[in-house]
Amino acid sequence: MTAPLLDLDALGIDLDDRSLVEAVTVSVAPGERLGIIGESGSGKSLTALAALGLLAHPLRARGSARIGTGEGTVDAVTAPQRRLDRVRGTVLGAVFQEPLASLDPLMRVGKQLTWPLARHRGLRGDALRRAVLDALADVQLPEPERIARSYIHEISGGQRQRVAIALALAGSPRLLIADEPTTALDVTVQAGVLDLLQREVSERGMALLFISHDLPVVTRMTDRVLVMKDGRQVEVADTATLVSAPVDPYTQQLVAASRALDDLLPEGPR
Numbered sequence: 001m002t003a004p005l006l007d008l009d010a011l012g013i014d015l016d017d018r019s020l021v022e023a024v025t026v027s028v029a030p031g032e033r034l035g036i037i038g039e040s041g042s043g044k045s046l047t048a049l050a051a052l053g054l055l056a057h058p059l060r061a062r063g064s065a066r067i068g069t070g071e072g073t074v075d076a077v078t079a080p081q082r083r084l085d086r087v088r089g090t091v092l093g094a095v096f097q098e099p100l101a102s103l104d105p106l107m108r109v110g111k112q113l114t115w116p117l118a119r120h121r122g123l124r125g126d127a128l129r130r131a132v133l134d135a136l137a138d139v140q141l142p143e144p145e146r147i148a149r150s151y152i153h154e155i156s157g158g159q160r161q162r163v164a165i166a167l168a169l170a171g172s173p174r175l176l177i178a179d180e181p182t183t184a185l186d187v188t189v190q191a192g193v194l195d196l197l198q199r200e201v202s203e204r205g206m207a208l209l210f211i212s213h214d215l216p217v218v219t220r221m222t223d224r225v226l227v228m229k230d231g232r233q234v235e236v237a238d239t240a241t242l243v244s245a246p247v248d249p250y251t252q253q254l255v256a257a258s259r260a261l262d263d264l265l266p267e268g269p270r
């Protein structure tokens, strides 16, 4: 068996003496697409942040979140930040709900991309400038030259999220963690961004940890799903099995709710 890229083992997250996340145990293999689904406040984002080693004081993780680097593992629960800095960007990439979380409002888009491209690929000068434009074209942004010269307040929300994706991909991560990457976007823009993520993941052979509260979206994006409720893991199953034969009562509710919505739509191809 190939070593997992991410291996969460009895991962818990506490705020002082209160437990917010309890005993999450799941792993992501190279090339695998794992979803996390659950209602608001169920602990999805905290789990992703713990895996990235990005929980801020006073939140504290316990258990382990081992990241497979190819030359061993780094435990995001215990590793020092400078060790995790070398893993974030290269082994793990991250895209969040709000693109502004990873973008700098005071720096032109092109400039923001030069830093990770220079750092991870050792590029300089013209090669670096070309790589910036290629990275923007790769996420299907029109007029890469214009976008590169723009500040993020000068581009649309969908374009910003594409820039955030380009930034996350700049270090060629082996696992992309995407936390509700389309929730903040207009519905008409969402589908395009999901298509882009799907294409990047398959073309690069990346693994994906995809977080959403939307079952149809998770079904489309993943091979396996972890269901969370109240900070606990209630079920992990292959996506197809989860949808056709959910075991836990909460998962059954999720599936039934999404069917009920489906039934409101008129008959015909969807």
Ligand SMILES: Nc1ncnc2c1ncn2[C@@H]1O[C@H](COP(=O)(O)OP(=O)(O)OP(=O)(O)O)[C@@H](O)[C@H]1O
Residues within 6 Å of the ligand: 015, 020, 038, 039, 040, 041, 042, 043, 044, 045, 046, 047, 059, 213
């Ligand atoms: N920085 C924080 N300080 C204190 N409590 C927090 C913090 N971040 C999250 N929580 C709490 O931890 C629980 C899990 O939060 P989390 O953000 O992981 O939920 P989520 O499943 O991502 O929800 P959503 O679907 O709304 O994004 C919630 O009860 C939340 O209020």
Ligand SMILES: [Mg+2]
Residues within 6 Å of the ligand: 044, 045, 046, 179, 180
């Ligand atoms: Mg969240």
